[in-house]
Amino acid sequence: MSGERTPRRDDGERRFLDAYDPGAYAPAAVTVDVVALTIRAGVPHVLLMRRSARPQLGWWALPGGFVRAQDGPDGPADPDLPDAALRVLSEKTPLPTELHLEQLGTYGALDRDPRMRVISVAYVLLAPDLPDPETDADQAAWIPWSALGHGDGGDRGGRAEIDLAFDHARIVADAVERARSKLEYTALATAFLPPEFTITALREVYEAVWGRPLHGANFHRKILATPGFVEDTGRLAERGGPGGGRRARLYRPGGAAFLHPPLLRGAQSSPAG
Amino acid sequence: MSGERTPRRDDGERRFLDAYDPGAYAPAAVTVDVVALTIRAGVPHVLLMRRSARPQLGWWALPGGFVRAQDGPDGPADPDLPDAALRVLSEKTPLPTELHLEQLGTYGALDRDPRMRVISVAYVLLAPDLPDPETDADQAAWIPWSALGHGDGGDRGGRAEIDLAFDHARIVADAVERARSKLEYTALATAFLPPEFTITALREVYEAVWGRPLHGANFHRKILATPGFVEDTGRLAERGGPGGGRRARLYRPGGAAFLHPPLLRGAQSSPAG
DNA sequence: CCAAAAGTGTTTCTAATACACCCATGT
DNA sequence: ACATGGGTGTATTAGAAACACTTTTGG
Numbered sequence: 001m002s003g004e005r006t007p008r009r010d011d012g013e014r015r016f017l018d019a020y021d022p023g024a025y026a027p028a029a030v031t032v033d034v035v036a037l038t039i040r041a042g043v044p045h046v047l048l049m050r051r052s053a054r055p056q057l058g059w060w061a062l063p064g065g066f067v068r069a070q071d072g073p074d075g076p077a078d079p080d081l082p083d084a085a086l087r088v089l090s091e092k093t094p095l096p097t098e099l100h101l102e103q104l105g106t107y108g109a110l111d112r113d114p115r116m117r118v119i120s121v122a123y124v125l126l127a128p129d130l131p132d133p134e135t136d137a138d139q140a141a142w143i144p145w146s147a148l149g150h151g152d153g154g155d156r157g158g159r160a161e162i163d164l165a166f167d168h169a170r171i172v173a174d175a176v177e178r179a180r181s182k183l184e185y186t187a188l189a190t191a192f193l194p195p196e197f198t199i200t201a202l203r204e205v206y207e208a209v210w211g212r213p214l215h216g217a218n219f220h221r222k223i224l225a226t227p228g229f230v231e232d233t234g235r236l237a238e239r240g241g242p243g244g245g246r247r248a249r250l251y252r253p254g255g256a257a258f259l260h261p262p263l264l265r266g267a268q269s270s271p272a273g
Numbered sequence: 274m275s276g277e278r279t280p281r282r283d284d285g286e287r288r289f290l291d292a293y294d295p296g297a298y299a300p301a302a303v304t305v306d307v308v309a310l311t312i313r314a315g316v317p318h319v320l321l322m323r324r325s326a327r328p329q330l331g332w333w334a335l336p337g338g339f340v341r342a343q344d345g346p347d348g349p350a351d352p353d354l355p356d357a358a359l360r361v362l363s364e365k366t367p368l369p370t371e372l373h374l375e376q377l378g379t380y381g382a383l384d385r386d387p388r389m390r391v392i393s394v395a396y397v398l399l400a401p402d403l404p405d406p407e408t409d410a411d412q413a414a415w416i417p418w419s420a421l422g423h424g425d426g427g428d429r430g431g432r433a434e435i436d437l438a439f440d441h442a443r444i445v446a447d448a449v450e451r452a453r454s455k456l457e458y459t460a461l462a463t464a465f466l467p468p469e470f471t472i473t474a475l476r477e478v479y480e481a482v483w484g485r486p487l488h489g490a491n492f493h494r495k496i497l498a499t500p501g502f503v504e505d506t507g508r509l510a511e512r513g514g515p516g517g518g519r520r521a522r523l524y525r526p527g528g529a530a531f532l533h534p535p536l537l538r539g540a541q542s543s544p545a546g
Numbered sequence: 547c548c549a550a551a552a553g554t555g556t557t558t559c560t561a562a563t564a565c566a567c568c569c570a571t572g573t
Numbered sequence: 574a575c576a577t578g579g580g581t582g583t584a585t586t587a588g589a590a591a592c593a594c595t596t597t598t599g600g
Binding site for chain 4: 490491495498512513514515517518520534
Binding site: 553 | 574575576577578579580581582583584585586587588589590591592593594595596597598599600
């Protein structure tokens with residue numbers, strides 16, 4: 001490792017770039033697909049759309065679209081991939097202001113799209129309970145994870161499974177697994193909740209995503225013992241439970257991104273609390 | 274969710290596909306970059322190459338190359354992205370038979386390559402100590418993480434930092450962080466070791482990657498208490514330490530992919546044991 | 547013999563779990 | 574009043590960490 005050079009862009013470099021022909025490459029299409037996850041009434045849902053174009057016209061699929069690589073007639077180039085994900089999603093449904101977006105992975109098998117080679121960068125979006133998409137209800141909808149063919153963890157006793165277009169069932173399954181494991185060691189559960197929430201609401205997020213009940217009392221203590229997870233607002237919820245009950249304290253997300261120690265979903269009956 | 278349809282490919286679909294023109298899209302180039310990590314003499318290294326072409330001629334960079342989207346003059350199409358990663362890497366250095374390859378993430382900022390819009394799918398490869406690349410030593414080399422400008426954790430007291438081409442410093446930093454966290458909750462540490470190894474060698478992997486000493490006695494017990502992490506071969510190492518010492522038992526990787534419980538790298542002096 | 551490294555025993559301490567119980571509110 | 578849900582106290586238990594010590598080898 002002797003004599004490291006750290007060359008700066010020189011005249012030769014400039015001349016090379018001026019003469020470069022971008023059309024020489026570019027044999028694959030690049031898309032972004034978004035797995036938007038939320039929890040409605042304690043049940044995890046994913047946003048799906050019916051395909052309005054061939055191929056696989058009429059199938060349920062993830063919202064997605066082509067990355068704008070350069071400025072063009074359709075609009076300016078996407079500065080980065082997350083921008084492309086948000087643009088593509090906002091073209092189909094209104095976006096909440098508070099959200100969490102993270103890259104899930106990239107899918108590029110040769111035969112995943114019958115038209116051509118398509119490389120899809122998938123993103124996971126975690127959002128609080130959103131209104132139904134404003135597009136025609138038959139075109140976009142929040143679908144429970146449990147209704148999907150693969151990768152869920154809920155009960156779907158006898159219900160018909162929904163097949164997704166392309167390899168989107170696999171992508172959703174990967175997204176669900178990502179969400180499940182990230183709740184263990186990050187404070188991401190708050191991304192499913194409004195800006196202020198109760199500890200019970202937070203617990204219900206864990207129970208919905210992990211598909212298993214947690215011990216309320218111990219969960220409560222453990223959340224408060226994890227530094228930076230939540231921050232007390234000093235106020236109380238408007239009212240107690242529907243059938244009576246004490247009013248719960250309201251919290252907002254704390255500054256911490258990672259949880260120390262993590263909330264492990266072990267094999268026991270009610271861990272993490 | 275009433276009346277789900279699961280349409281099959283019909284005549285209209287077939288006619289559509291026959292008439293489809295793939296050239297209508299394809300505005301971005303897709304590459305794969307590989308962050309190959311190994312440990313040599315207790316020090317973590319990454320495989321880097323000097324760029325032999327413009328742009329950034331002569332800079333250190335990750336091995337990588339364009340994805341073959343279709344069959345062409347250079348060879349057949351890559352069936353999937355991991356195949357592309359292995360092909361690209363094998364074109365530059367011989368590959369070990371035992372290795373772990375996983376997708377790290379995809380980088381697609383508008384200005385990350387001055388030539389054109391390039392979307393790079395990055396892979397992490399964990400490998401046992403490999404021989405030096407057979408290409409010219411000045412063209413490819415194993416470089417210690419600590420020599421790199423960003424994202425390391427080792428000491429580099431006064432040593433000159435190596436700048437990487439494009440956004441590769443960021444990619445390597447992400448790969449290092451991925452490796453560090455995956456050692457916590459998966460059995461991946463064995464990917465850095467030969468097929469049979471001692472518990473001490475395993476501990477040295479953790480110490481190298483995490484950059485911190487661990488308590489040998491407790492580590493030993495904890496590894497053996499984690500089901501499926503390692504499996505006893507019943508044999509002993511050829512000899513003890515250089516200055517004397519008992520011969521260590523040899524183990525091979527167990528079947529488990531995930532560790533229950535995980536080995537947490539907390540903030541204390543010597544966790545995980 | 548002595549130093550070095552592998553591995554075990556044991557104590558201490560902290561954190562996870564379970565369960566009992568009190569508090570506050572809606573009906 | 575009483576049922577419901579929020580929240581705290583506390584005993585039990587499991588696991589993490591620290592340290593002492595035995596075993597086996599090289600020099």
